[in-house]
Amino acid sequence: MRIRATVAAVTGALALSALAVPAAQAADTSSSFRTDAAKAFAAAHTAHTAHTAHSGITAFSTSADTTALDVTFSNLKIAAAIKVGTTNKVASTVTYTMTHGSDVDITSDDFATGPYIYKGSYDSPSNMLFGDYPATCTATSSTTATCKGDIDIYPAEGELINADAGTWSAGALALTYSNSAEADQGGLGTTKVQRYSTLNVNAGPEPVYKGKTVTSTGKLARANWEDNKYHGYTNQPVKLQFRKAGTSTYTTVKTVYSDLYGNLKATATATYDGYWRFSFAGTTTTPAVNAVGDYVDVR
Missing domain, CATH: 2.60.40.730 (SOR catalytic domain)
Structure with a gap:
């Protein structure tokens, strides 16, 4: 029950205890991106809630635990429906545009971005699903890039319950490992997660x-x-x-x-x-x- 357990932690202070990711992990971000993305989401919401009312976009207010990353997202496209059975892994591809500040090096091993989907409200999701690996991005200008990543779902591992079937919302996030900087944006689209x-x-x-x-x-x-x-x-x-x-x-x-x-x-x-x-x-x-x-x- 990997992701459902993580979502529970997102709403509590314990989520912050796992935020610090050593810079040494930067060379192997793909192996832990699913977990790191969930932690980034937790950090974003903790910082955001502490400083301002939710506006639908979080570039985060600076706090002792998290630093705002100058990244936003748009043009997200996701399948209208994701059909999930009982045992086989399901992957659904998501594309989006990423806009970033000139100080953000998206080619660095220290940087990662990826899509996610969430059930319920953005502020208090009942479940979230991420990808196993970061999205791949192609620069279209000095401050924009087109990105492509997957949502990976493992039904046999307890990531879903029957009540999760129905409409989910989509978002995207970015993070840097060396300074725990994050950017997160929800409400970029919707999809249906359906029982095959x-x-x-x-x-x-x-x-x-x-x-x-x-x-x-x-x-x-x-x-x-x-x-x-x-x-x-x-x-x-x-x-x-x-x-x-x-x-x-x-x-x-x-x-x-x-x-x-x-x-x-x-x-x-x-x-x-x-x-x-x-x-x-x-x-x-x-x-x-x-x-x-x-x-x-x-x-």
Whole structure:
């Protein structure tokens, strides 16, 4: 539960106890960027809260623990949705523009920047996710650069709970190791972190006589981030669709609802050879999914 534990620390004084990162680590920033970024966020918010009301952008007021870094961010682009299952690591690429003062050397091994996403409010996020490695940046002028980095998610390691599904906000930060200087900016965009969905179908009998009934059964399920298994998605509208053999377009026949266990059952009249499938439109917390069509021969 690496990141969730870090978020809890962000809101307390203990977060500051880990802020000092030895300059010797500068040569190996990639190996610890995820942790360092979380610490930088903690430092930024602690300093900012102590000196001024939140404005949506923090360049930080100077304190004994943190120094303001002359860096801001804009033009952040992130996927509309990030689909996360139960075990496999998921990486989502983020791009943004970084503007910095002439005194900030973004090519130095001492400097690192990267994107992050957070659930809930910027001042008191309930969860945050970072990348394993710093973003890579290409200078476009003496004070601007385009940057590209990943958000890395490990569902099997307890980084998410089911309540985290839905809309998250995006931000970016920068830090220097030698003097613990940081810059952080939230509210740069939004994305949905969704519980990966599965859907299957079995249509029969096979073959079937024309005019007789075809019965399609299946199950709609989605990832449970708390036990790392897939469970049925209850009471969801799912379309039964048919594609005539030799064509490429599915047509909706009817809509049915999943039962308490996510199970589906729908009947229709056999008319032509073709493929039957279920189709789920998705919700804020769960992505759309189509079952692979099941062919039925009509005689």
